[in-house]
Amino acid sequence: MCIRDRKAKVMIKQISGSQMISEALHEEGVEIVFGYPGGAALNIYDETYKQTYFKHVLVRHEQAAVHAADGYARVSGKVGVAFVTSGPGFTNAVTGLATAYSDSIPVVLISGQVPTFMIGTDAFQEIDAVGISRPCVKHNFLVNSVEELPRIIKEAFYIARSGRPGPVHIDIPKNVTSRLGDFVYPKEISIPSYKPTYKGNSKQIKKAAAAINEAKRPLLYIGGGAVASNASEIIRKFMKKTGIPAVETLMALGVLDAKDKLNLGMAGMHGSYASNMALSECDLLISLGARFCDRVTGRTDEFAKHAKIIHIDIDPSSISKIINAHYPIVGDLTNVLSELYEEVKGEPKNYAPWREILDRYQKLNPLGYTDSDKVLKPQWVVEETAKIVGPEAIIATDVGQHQMWVAQFYPFNRPRQLVTSGGLGTMGYGLPAAIGAKCAKPEHLVVNFTGDGSILMNIQELMTAYETNVPVINIILNNNFLGMVRQWQTFFYEKRYSSTDLSLQPDFVKIAEGFGGVGFVCKSKDEFKKALKEAIKSKKSALIDVRIDRFEDVLPMVPAGAAIYNMILKSKEEK
Numbered sequence: 420m421c422i423r424d425r426k427a428k429v430m431i432k433q434i435s436g437s438q439m440i441s442e443a444l445h446e447e448g449v450e451i452v453f454g455y456p457g458g459a460a461l462n463i464y465d466e467t468y469k470q471t472y473f474k475h476v477l478v479r480h481e482q483a484a485v486h487a488a489d490g491y492a493r494v495s496g497k498v499g500v501a502f503v504t505s506g507p508g509f510t511n512a513v514t515g516l517a518t519a520y521s522d523s524i525p526v527v528l529i530s531g532q533v534p535t536f537m538i539g540t541d542a543f544q545e546i547d548a549v550g551i552s553r554p555c556v557k558h559n560f561l562v563n564s565v566e567e568l569p570r571i572i573k574e575a576f577y578i579a580r581s582g583r584p585g586p587v588h589i590d591i592p593k594n595v596t597s598r599l600g601d602f603v604y605p606k607e608i609s610i611p612s613y614k615p616t617y618k619g620n621s622k623q624i625k626k627a628a629a630a631i632n633e634a635k636r637p638l639l640y641i642g643g644g645a646v647a648s649n650a651s652e653i654i655r656k657f658m659k660k661t662g663i664p665a666v667e668t669l670m671a672l673g674v675l676d677a678k679d680k681l682n683l684g685m686a687g688m689h690g691s692y693a694s695n696m697a698l699s700e701c702d703l704l705i706s707l708g709a710r711f712c713d714r715v716t717g718r719t720d721e722f723a724k725h726a727k728i729i730h731i732d733i734d735p736s737s738i739s740k741i742i743n744a745h746y747p748i749v750g751d752l753t754n755v756l757s758e759l760y761e762e763v764k765g766e767p768k769n770y771a772p773w774r775e776i777l778d779r780y781q782k783l784n785p786l787g788y789t790d791s792d793k794v795l796k797p798q799w800v801v802e803e804t805a806k807i808v809g810p811e812a813i814i815a816t817d818v819g820q821h822q823m824w825v826a827q828f829y830p831f832n833r834p835r836q837l838v839t840s841g842g843l844g845t846m847g848y849g850l851p852a853a854i855g856a857k858c859a860k861p862e863h864l865v866v867n868f869t870g871d872g873s874i875l876m877n878i879q880e881l882m883t884a885y886e887t888n889v890p891v892i893n894i895i896l897n898n899n900f901l902g903m904v905r906q907w908q909t910f911f912y913e914k915r916y917s918s919t920d921l922s923l924q925p926d927f928v929k930i931a932e933g934f935g936g937v938g939f940v941c942k943s944k945d946e947f948k949k950a951l952k953e954a955i956k957s958k959k960s961a962l963i964d965v966r967i968d969r970f971e972d973v974l975p976m977v978p979a980g981a982a983i984y985n986m987i988l989k990s991k992e993e994k
Contacts, residue, residue: 433599433600433601433602434599434600434602435462435466435565435596435597435598435599435600436462436562436565436568436591436595436596436597436598436600437462437463437465437466437596437597438466438602439565439568439569439572439600439602440463440466440529440568440572440591440596441466441467441470441472441473442602442604443568443569443572443573443604444472444473444500444572445470445472445473446573446604447498447572447576448497449472449473449498449500450473450474451473451474451475451476451491451500451858452467452473452474452475452476452488452500452501452502453475453476453478453483453484453485453487453488453491453499453500453501453502453855454475454476454477454478454484454501454502454503455477455478455479455480455481455484455502455503455504455508456502456504457503457504457505457506457508457531457544458504458505458531458543458544458593459504459505459506459508459530459531459532459533459544459592459593460502460503460504460505460508460530460531461531461593462593462596462597463502463529463531463591463596464502467502475502476854476858476883476887477883477886478851478854478880478883479879479880479882479883480511480877480879480880481503481507481508481509481511481512481515482511482512482514482515482847482851482877483515483850483851483854483877483879483880483883484501484502484503484512484515484851485501485503485512485514485515485516485518485519485526485528485586486515486518486845486847486848486851486852486855486877487499487501487851487852487854487855487858487880487883488500488501488515488519488526488528488855489515489518489519489522489524489526489848489852489855490815490838490851490852490853490854490855490856490859491855491856491858491859492519492524492525492526492855493524493835493838493852493855493856494813494835494838494855494856494859494860495835495859495860496649496835497525497859498525498526498527498576498579498580499519499524499525499526499527499855500526500527500528500529501515501526501527501528501529502528502529502530502531503528503529503530503531504530504531504544505530505531505532505533505544505545505546505548506543506544506545506546507544507546508530508531508544509530509546509548509551509552509590510546510551512528512530513551513552513555514843514845515528516528516552516555516556516586516588517555517843517845518840518842518843518845518848519585519586520555520556520557520585520586520842520843521840521841521842521843522643522670522840522841522842522843523583523584523585523643523644523647524584524585524586525579525580525584525585525586526579526585526586526587527572527575527576527579527586527587527588527589528552528556528586528587528588528589529589529591530548530588530589530590530591531591531592531593531596532545532548532561532590532591532592532593533545533592533593534592534593534594535563535592535594535595536594538592548561548588548590549561549588549590552588552590555586556585556586556587556588557578557579557583557584557585557586557587558574558575558578558587558588559587559588559589559590560574560575560587560588560589560590561590561592562589562590562591562592562595563592563595564595564598564600565595565598565599565600566600566601568591568595568600569602569603569604569605570605570608571589572589573604573605573608574608574610575587575589577608577610578610578613581615582613582615582733582734583615583644583647583732583733583734583737584647615733616733616735616749616750617733617750617751617754618750618751618754618755619731619748619749619750619751619754619755619758620748620749620750621758623746623747623748624748624755624758624759624762625762626746627705627729627746627748627759627762628759628762628763630703630727630729630745630746631661631663631703631705631729631759631763632763632764634702634703634727635702635769635770635772635773636700636701636702636703636770636773636776637661637663637701637702637703637704637705637770637773638663638664638665638666638697638698638701638703638704638705638726639654639657639658639663639664639665639666639705639707640665640666640668640686640698640704640705640706640707640709640715641654641665641666641667641668641671641674641675641707641708641709642668642670642671642706642707642708642709642710643668643670643671643708643709643841644707644708644709644710644732644733644734644752645671645674645707645708645752645834646670646671646673646674646708646834646835647708648708648733648751648752648753649753649834650674650707650708650752650753650756651673651674651675651833651834653753653756653757653760654674654675654707654756655675655676655679656760657756657759657760657763658675658679658681660760660763660765660767661763661764661765661766661767661770662681662766662767662768662769662770662771662774663681663705663770664681664682664683664697664770664773664774664777665681665682665683666683666684666685666686666690666694666697666698667682667684667685667686668685668686668687668709668712668715668841669685669687669714669826669839669841670839670841670842671708671709672685672826672831672836672837673831673832673833673834673835673836673837674834676831676832676833677829677830677831677832678830678832681774683697683777683781684786684827685826685827686698686715686983687712687714687715687717687977687983688714688715688717688976688977689823689826689827689973689974689975689976689977690715690975690977691781691785691786691827691975692780692781692783692784692785692786692975692986692988693777693780693781693784695975695977695983695984695986696777696780696984697777697780698715698722698723698983699721699722699723699724699982699983699984700725700776701723701725701726702725702726702727703726703727703729704723704726704727704728704729705729705731706728706729706730706731706732706744707731707752707756708731708732708733708752709732710732710734710737710740710741711740711741711742712841712842713741715983716741716742716983717977717980717981717982717983717985718980718981718982718983719741719742721982721983721984722742722982722983723742727745727746728742728743728744728745728746729744729745729746729748730742730744730746730747730748731748731750731752731755731756732748732749732752733749733750733751733752734749735749784975784988786827786828788971791968792944794967794968795941795942795943795944795947795965795966795967795968796967796968796971797820797821797824797896797898797965797967797968797971798824798827798828798971799944800894800896800947800965800967801824801825801828801829801868802828802829803944803947803948803951804829804866804868804894804951805829805830807948807951807952807955808864808866808951808955809864810830810832811863811864812836812863812864812865812866813836813838813853813856813857813860813863813864813865813866814829814831814836814837814838814865814866814867814868815837815838815839815849815850815852815853815856815865815866815867815868815891816837816838816839816849816867816868816869817840817846817847817848817849817850817867817868817869817870817873817874817876818839818840818844818845818846818848818849818873818903819846819870819872819873819901819902819903820870820896820898820902820903820906820971820972820973821868821869821870821873821896821902822839822868823903823973824868824896824973825837825839825868826839827973838852838853838855838856839852840852846870846872846873846876847873847876847877848873848877849867849868849869849873849874849893850867850869850874850877850878850880850881850884850891850893851877851880851883852867853865853866853867853891853893854880854883854884854887854889854891857884857889857890857891858887858889861889864892864955865891865892866891866892866893866894867891867892867893867894868894868896869893869894869895869896870895870896870897870898870901870902871895871896871897871898871899871900871921871924871964872900872901872902872921874893874895874927874962875925878930881930881931881934881935881936881960881962882934882935884934884936884960885934885935885936885959885960889960890936890957890958890959890960890961891960891961892951892954892955892960892961892963893960893961893962893963894951894963894965895927895962895963895964895965896965896967897924897927897964897965897966897967898967898968898969898970898971899920899921899922899924899969900916900919900920900921900969901918901919901921903973904919905919905920906972906973906976909970909972910976910978910987911978927940927962927964928940928962928964930962931960931961931962934960935959935960936959936960936961936962937953937954937957937959937960937961937962938961938962938963938964939953939954939961939962939963939964940964940966941963941964941965941966942966947963947965950963951963970990972990974987974988974989974990975987975988
């Protein structure tokens with residue numbers, strides 16, 4: 420159908436809501452969408468079949484669609500996109516939304532919904548998707564008419580990628596996707612109630628610079644916001660000029676090179692001894708895009724209690740939310756730090772005594788483990804993997820002990836190299852996120868470290884990897900336990916291993932082969948080296964079942980509710 424625009428004297432072709440979605444995604448530069456069809460999304464998928472703008476990857480579970488979009492976003496820095504249908508299609512996707520929300524990852528989820536005239540009737544596969552998604556998205560929309568659809572999609576992408584990034588959900592009733600309307604895609608978006616601050620307050624920045632110049636024991640505390648802001652370069656430059664040491668959160672690993680002498684490593688519950696002591700003894704803490712998560716702070720009344728706090732974040736609601744900031748600065752980290760860089764004195768020698776103290780802490784309790792030739796140690800597997808796959812590989816993880824061993828022992832050298840669920844701690848995240856990462860950077864080797872518990876949560880995505888020709892190597896650190904829960908049961912529940920013993924496990928080699936991949940079992944160092952090299956050479960998805968020491972612990976460990984300096988340094992057996 421065409422209508423005549425009298426002023427312009429041209430014919431405007433009306434298109435359906437489904438076509439508008441494809442056209443809008445094209446306007447946003449979307450190259451790939453992850454999804455799973457269903458009744459309410461049929462019109463969307465019919466148009467997806469016809470269009471030539473983007474590739475659609477059919478996952479095998481809706482949760483995996485959002486995790487894959489999330490992994491794609493983390494590695495590429497672009498907005499990840501997913502399609503699901505109504506009802507269970509949407510509810511299956513909620514975990515993916517919550518994961519992205521916790522880690523501030525830009526994702527746009529488009530879900531089908533029953534027609535507008537059936538909403539509220541308990542129709543087949545009807546669910547209040549907007550009501551359910553509200554607590555775990557940055558923003559959401561229920562589209563009521565085809566006329567507002569182009570604007571809503573534009574707003575969704577703008578909200579997802581601007582300010583503090585995050586997931587945005589668009590719920591579109593089936594009759595809206597079939598209706599015809601004018602497609603006029605806005606060039607600009609103005610949302611009066613949403614105006615992120617990118618430039619920091621210059622007076623505050625000058626005050627912060629004066630505090631840095633006066634400090635004796637300053638410390639940089641780097642969070643995931645440094646990745647979102649692409650601030651790695653300016654942070655490294657700032658450290659070189661000032662000589663201030665730094666700690667990283669899990670989400671920030673790779674912002675600094677692991678080999679940098681000023682990098683004390685990861686801080687927090689399983690952070691290095693030196694990094695946690697640095698947080699406890701600094702006199703000035705400079706937070707760069709970190710949100711003072713409970714996994715880092717431990718007891719808040721004991722956290723950095725001798726320090727003044729400089730808190731730089733683009734999200735004003737994060738500042739002083741958990742730890743009171745003496746120098747709050749709202750703005751984009753790259754912008755603020757570039758200005759701060761000009762204001763601070765470049766006198767690294769001033770902090771030499773402080774660096775010597777931290778160096779002693781590093782030597783006193785270095786991150787390490789007792790290696791063995793009789794049983795495979797997970798830390799060795801992580802270190803050896805890094806040597807074999809090289810510095811360009813992208814590393815995904817699931818959640819559990821293996822995640823922490825990777826965080827402690829993998830030598831990350833750049834941002835967006837690690838893909839992991841930090842805030843929500845989502846088991847089953849690793850494989851679909853690795854597929855998304857591989858779609859973003861197909862030329863890079865992608866390795867997913869997983870556990871024998873985690874891998875079974877979304878193992879069906881091996882089929883997605885096979886069908887899409889997106890090979891991912893999965894290293895299963897198999898201790899026949901839900902390892903992290905078991906560790907807590909060892910330390911705090913008198914070794915009552917309630918529902919954590921996974922002695923009965925499937926044949927992972929057969930599973931891998933059944934999904935068109937390759938599988939290996941490794942019980943020695945030589946077997947592991949050979950298996951990993953063969954897996955890389957095969958150019959297929961792989962499951963490498965690595966039988967590790969069953970009772971190996973992740974150490975150091977800060978017990979829940981303890982101060983960050985109260986670390987458990989030895990396992991129960993070693994005490």
